Amino acid sequence: GKLVAATHNKGKVSELRDLFEPLGFIVVSALDLDLDEPEETESTFAGNALLKARAAVEATGAPALSDDSGLAVTALGGAPGIYSARWAGEPRDFYRAMEKVEAELKDIGAVDRSAKFVCALAVAWPDGSEAVFEGEVHGQLVWPPRGDRGFGYDPMFVADGETITFGEMDPARKHAMSHRAAAVAKLKAALLS
Numbered sequence: 001g002k003l004v005a006a007t008h009n010k011g012k013v014s015e016l017r018d019l020f021e022p023l024g025f026i027v028v029s030a031l032d033l034d035l036d037e038p039e040e041t042e043s044t045f046a047g048n049a050l051l052k053a054r055a056a057v058e059a060t061g062a063p064a065l066s067d068d069s070g071l072a073v074t075a076l077g078g079a080p081g082i083y084s085a086r087w088a089g090e091p092r093d094f095y096r097a098m099e100k101v102e103a104e105l106k107d108i109g110a111v112d113r114s115a116k117f118v119c120a121l122a123v124a125w126p127d128g129s130e131a132v133f134e135g136e137v138h139g140q141l142v143w144p145p146r147g148d149r150g151f152g153y154d155p156m157f158v159a160d161g162e163t164i165t166f167g168e169m170d171p172a173r174k175h176a177m178s179h180r181a182a183a184v185a186k187l188k189a190a191l192l193s
Ligand code: ITT
Pocket: 006, 007, 008, 009, 012, 037, 040, 052, 067, 068, 069, 070, 071, 082, 084, 085, 094, 117, 150, 151, 152, 153, 154, 166, 178, 180
């Protein structure tokens, strides 16, 4: 069936397509449909994901899938967290956002460079039912950033057990280990149970 990817982020649309089309869904994005972007007023990834999925169901009448995600840096108390997109400013410049992470780590003389990506995936159906699933991937931040694949903070993130950044990694490999993949695995398990 048709599934609306309730996101305006091209990197997410392409990852959600890769992850859901093999399951038989036709993924149409909020960009394709020119949907309004709801204001993210909740204080958690899960809350914002549900808010975006509900808004897309209301606008389209079709089932919707949303993704709220971000980078949580241990030494920065979990920042930028739910504000990860906003740290890039307007128009979005993720090099600047990565520089800001690095500058804040430098300011506090952080030795701990651990971080995690978090992804909350929400599904909402026209009958009002909904569900949300969270996934994480832990790693270390490197400077300078490396690689031009992926999106967002990928060029400064090396997942535990890896030597290259998500920005250098083959997308299929990133999809097999990412926070988004972990959330998708939970979602699949729930939908198929
Ligand atoms: P939508 O709300 O329209 O989905 P957005 O980009 O505003 O798009 P978020 O509010 O969830 O989405 O912000 C997520 C940010 O976290 C995203 O812009 C990236 O900077 C970062 N992020 C999330 N997943 C990532 C990934 O797999 N790799 C790198 N950065 C990621």
